Amino acid sequence: MSKIAAITLMALFVSACNSVKVSDYASNTPKxxxxxxxxxxxxxHGVVKNFSGEVIRRFNADIAACxxxxxxxxxxxxxxxxxxxxxxIWTLRPAGDGTYNATAGDVVGEGKASWAGNAMFLKYVLRVPLDDDTIDLTIDDRMYLVNxxxxxxxxxxxxxxxxVGEIVLTIIRHPGGDAQCTPS
Incomplete structure (x- = not known):
């Protein structure tokens, strides 16, 4: 095995052992x-980046949450x-173990959301249109409450x-605003 291959395998092993878990944020505030x-x-409000980090799209979204x-x-x-x-339209159903099962029309199967302290992690497979077909991408959402x-x-x-890419966004809560949610 070449030195480069050995170093690459070692780096992959070390990075797998150091994976950040939502529980690492249990003591962080605000909860x-x-x-x-x-x-x-x-x-x-956010941006979509390609695999090299270049911003390729910008977006805004209105969210009604109930x-x-x-x-x-x-x-x-x-x-x-x-x-x-x-x-x-996301549906979050309690899984009974302090997590939610998360579903949406373009999500393959169920995602799993867990939270601790000021953080919430959601992992799922998203079916994305590509040309005249679709592609399934694994999405690893990491959310952090700032205030x-x-x-x-x-x-x-x-x-x-x-x-293959990343999304960076800020979600702003507008207290006092009534939301009309569409049933999923």
Whole structure:
């Protein structure tokens, strides 16, 4: 085995052992309560980057978030800088172990959301249109509550274990605004 291959394997092993877990943030404040933060009117503002880190799209979104018997609905309307509009309606169902199962129309299967302290991690597979077909990307969302009304979200997109892009966005909660959620 060449020295380069050995060093690469060692780096992969070490990075796998140092993976950040949501529980690493358990003592951080302000504490994130998903049912409190994701409730009412929210807006999101962000960028999509390609694999090399170049910003390739910008977007804004209006989000209506509601809860009924512990089940959350996040009704998201995106507008991209090129005029494209997208809609995603998330359903968050308690899994009974302090996590949520997360589903949406363009999500393959169920995602898993967990939180601790000021952080919430959500991992899922997103089906994305590409030319005349679709591609399934694994999304690793990492959300961090900055204050009671602002959350920073960074998402790494991978395919076959390789990073193909990322999304960076800020979600702003607008207290006092009633939200009309579309049933999922």
């Amino acid at each position: 994130l309560d998903p049912e409190q933060f994701f409730d009412g009117k929210l807006t999101a 809860w009924d018997d512990g089940v959350g609905t996040l009704d998201e309307d995106f507008i991209f800088d090129d005029g494209e509009k997208q809609k995603r 009671e009304n602002i959350l920073i979200n960074e998402s790494i997109m991978t395919k076959f274990g390789f990073k």
